[in-house]
Amino acid sequence: MTTTPASEPSAITPRLRVAPSPTGDPHVGTAYMALFNLAFVRKHGGRFVLRVEDTDRARFREDSEAQLFDTLDWLGLNWDEGPDVGGPYAPYRQSERLDTYAPYIDRLIESGHAYYCWCSSERLKELRAEQERSKSPVTGYDRLCHGKTREERAQLPGFSETPVVRMLIPDDVPLEFDDLIRGTLKAPRPDDQVIRKADGFPTYHMAVVVDDHEMGITHVVRGEEWISSTPKHLLLYRWLGLPEPKFAHMPLLRNANKSKISKRKNPEARLTWFRDEGYLPEALVNFLALLGYPPIIETDDDGERVEREMFSFEEFSDGFEWNKVNPVGPVFDLTKLDWLNGMYVRELPTHELAARLLPYLVAEGVLPERPDLGELGRLEAITALIQPRLTHLTKAGPQVAPFYAPDDAVPVADDARGQLKDDAPAVLDAAVTALEGISTEEGDIFGEGRGWTHENIEAALRAALVEGLGLKPKFAFGPLRTAISGQRVSPPLFESMEILGRHSTLTRLRALRATL
Structure with a gap:
């Protein structure tokens, strides 16, 4: 069920965040989410927070965080608070906040909204397989551990010494909620979600609610794949007596066949790929905005309304409204990005384009690491020559190399x-x-x-x-x-x-x- 999107913003100063996980090369979707968060924040004089959600230790990659900082900074999507700049709600890494979550989880256990579960991973795997074989209409955890002491549960098969903690989802769990982009949404009924893993780390569902509350986040902007999780999060807010943020679920970036763009199958899903391929950051930001937002409408000299697809981040932010976001998953069209990139390349002052080409030419061995004034002067003259036909910074090398x-x-x-x-x-x-x-x-x-x-x-x-x-x-x-x-x-x-x-x-x- 969908109705008219909820109104916004509130009188409270907006505080929005992007919270990626450092599990590999940063995903282009992180920049996509950061862009829309930042546009809203800058329009309303709020604060933009970068939080690193590094509780998935099995997939954690140490160099991923540095890549995240570097690529978002390259795009000009700068944050006001974060692990590298600090802020009033530090620390901004979840792994450094483990003591924060324990009291909240204890409160849920004491109030009967959560319980210990000692089921082994083998038992849970068998349970899922049996539900699939029998085509059971009821899926998810079967609550074998609910209401039992450790000793009682130890007498039954599939026991694990180290328990997890699960939410106890009530039968009358509210499934509808308001979304700034999509209006009133209804999500499927959740099962008893794990909120603390056996290693002591909170799951995403628990940590995100606690962190968003503790950091004063007023609007949670994330991908539409989290729509089904929102009732769980709202339950946690209500059980803990915390104010609820507003939600906006962005459409997912998709391939031409409508599949979700993924780092495993699509090189362009990696944010580092765009710089490697010689795209300009301002062109990529413009492209990401157009994926979920309409062009700017202007009036020409004849009084006709015309669309303008090239615009700056400032223009995007100045006119930003959640109800203009297209909820339909956009196709990630690289042909359109190539066109935009060529337009931005041709609009750059020649001396600035030459400066942006320099690192690529040095990396390709066309120019030495420290070119002299004569070599730099020649580069500017060459840049003026190739600029009208240049589409990517990486395509300059073969054209420039013969001159040296x-x-x-x-x-x-x-x-x-x-x-x-x-x-x-x-x-x-x-x-x-x-x-x-x-x-x-x-x-x-x-x-x-x-x-x-x-x-x-x-x-x-x-x-x-x-x-x-x-x-x-x-x-x-x-x-x-x-x-x-x-x-x-x-x-x-x-x-x-x-x-x-x-x-x-x-x-x-x-x-x-x-x-x-």
């Missing part, structure tokens, strides 16, 4: 050499002669007064090769492109020659000619 190759030993790709015709030697000889006539001094033969410029280079080569040799441009300039870049496809030829300079250009042409 030794002039007398430019690596020539097989397909570039293979497309050279029998007249390539004559074309290169004529090009060298024509370019030798261009002076680098002011006041050259073309009367431009600018010497070695792409305009003068193009004019000289067209006169010598197209008009002089009677060649079509495609065949006239192909050998020159091979000599300059070593590639069949390269940045604009004449501009490349201008950037390289007269000496380097002539050396490269002569070097290829010598091999033919």
Whole structure:
């Protein structure tokens, strides 16, 4: 059952959180949730909390937390409180808060809302198998331990020395609740959920309620897979006499076949993948917003309403409303992200794009770790040349590398050499002669007064090769492109020659000619 979404926000200053588990590379869904939490918080002057839920020690990975901090910071999704920055409700790691949960669990046991369970994992496995075989309408734990002492339970099969603690779900458990995105929801009836494991660590269900209360969280924003758990959490709030937060369940990110995007099957589910692939953080943030939120609507000069899909985080936050979130699981369309990324790349100032390319070029060995001023100056000129066609930062390397190759030993790709015709030697000889006539001094033969410029280079080569040799441009300039870049496809030829300079250009042409 779904009705109109509940109203928000309350008069209380909003405090929202994202609470990932450090069990591997951060999931892109963590950034997706953080984005929507942060947009609401920034609009209403609240506080955004990063809490690390590391109670799953079997899957815990030590480097995962550092990756989490690094990738969210790269995206600009900065938190006000967290393990690395502290805050009034520290500590912000669940593993450091174990003493916090014990009194709450004790209260539930004393009030009869929770009980010890000594069933072994083998017995529970057999119970599930039997329920599946018999197609029992009642599934979940059968309450064998409820109402028994340790000694009484020890007389029965499937006994474990170390008990867990389970909730005692009442028959009349409320299953409906209000959701800021979806309105009134009804979840299935839960079973007697474990709230403390045999190792003494609380389960997610217990820890999340206690931590959200202790940290003053006013709105719990999470994926729709947690809808079925919400009645359990609301029971815990009510049993413990704690104020209930508001809930907003976000749609899950999905593949084209509607399956949930997962790190095991989808490399793009890993948040680190996007930086490795050369996406801009602002493009990824914009893309994640569009997955669950409509474009910005504006009025054009003709008074028509138009959609704008490119917007900043600030614009997203300023107009944010929970009732605008689309509850339908969005398809994670990388083609759309590629388009957005290309748009953002082309809008960057050239010097800033060059600075963002630098780490990738250093990692690929195109540039040294500490390039000199001349190399950096050339990079900015090259960046301006390739920027109109660049879609990913990682795609710049092959285009930039030839500009830093030794002039007398430019690596020539097989397909570039293979497309050279029998007249390539004559074309290169004529090009060298024509370019030798261009002076680098002011006041050259073309009367431009600018010497070695792409305009003068193009004019000289067209006169010598197209008009002089009677060649079509495609065949006239192909050998020159091979000599300059070593590639069949390269940045604009004449501009490349201008950037390289007269000496380097002539050396490269002569070097290829010598091999033919």
